[in-house]
Amino acid sequence: xxxxxxxxxxVQYYETDAMRIVHHSNYIRWFEEARTAFLKQEGLDYDKLExxxxxxxxxxxxxxxxxxxSFGQTVKIISKIDYFSGIRFGLSxxxxxxxxxxxxxxxxxxHCFLNTDLKPINVKKYALDxxxxxxxxxxxxx
Numbered sequence: 725x726x727x728x729x730x731x732x733x734x735v736q737y738y739e740t741d742a743m744r745i746v747h748h749s750n751y752i753r754w755f756e757e758a759r760t761a762f763l764k765q766e767g768l769d770y771d772k773l774e775x776x777x778x779x780x781x782x783x784x785x786x787x788x789x790x791x792x793x794s795f796g797q798t799v800k801i802i803s804k805i806d807y808f809s810g811i812r813f814g815l816s817x818x819x820x821x822x823x824x825x826x827x828x829x830x831x832x833x834x835h836c837f838l839n840t841d842l843k844p845i846n847v848k849k850y851a852l853d854x855x856x857x858x859x860x861x862x863x864x865x866x
Contacts, residue, residue: 728804729762746793758801780835787831798822808862810848812836
């Protein structure tokens with residue numbers, strides 16, 4: 725299964741520079757917004773998982789800028805889980821104009837699962853239901 729999620733973000737003035745172009749650092753924040761919304765939509769809310777002692781920090785982030793975004797625009801961010809191993813997972817992102825006609829950026833993030841002591845965990849052993857939920861979104865574990 726190749727499941728993806730769509731998230732819309734309206735560009736705020738504070739996200740822009742003196743040219744009213746979105747500052748590059750904001751794309752990383754948009755990835756987080758899209759990821760958080762995606763996981764919440766799928767019943768994998770950060771709050772719920774953290775209350776169960778499961779955290780998944782960002783290990784790496786990558787962004788390729790294609791076309792500038794300006795103040796007043798709304799962007800559509802497509803996110804999907806690329807891989808899942810039970811210990812790590814990765815997502816990819818595509819940032820488009822609201823109508824989908826212009827690709828503004830692409831990116832990836834990688835994450836691992838930790839417990840509240842910040843120790844790596846195998847989510848299959850720690851929370852089988854969470855493991856199975858991620859499997860549903862990816863089709864298989866690597």
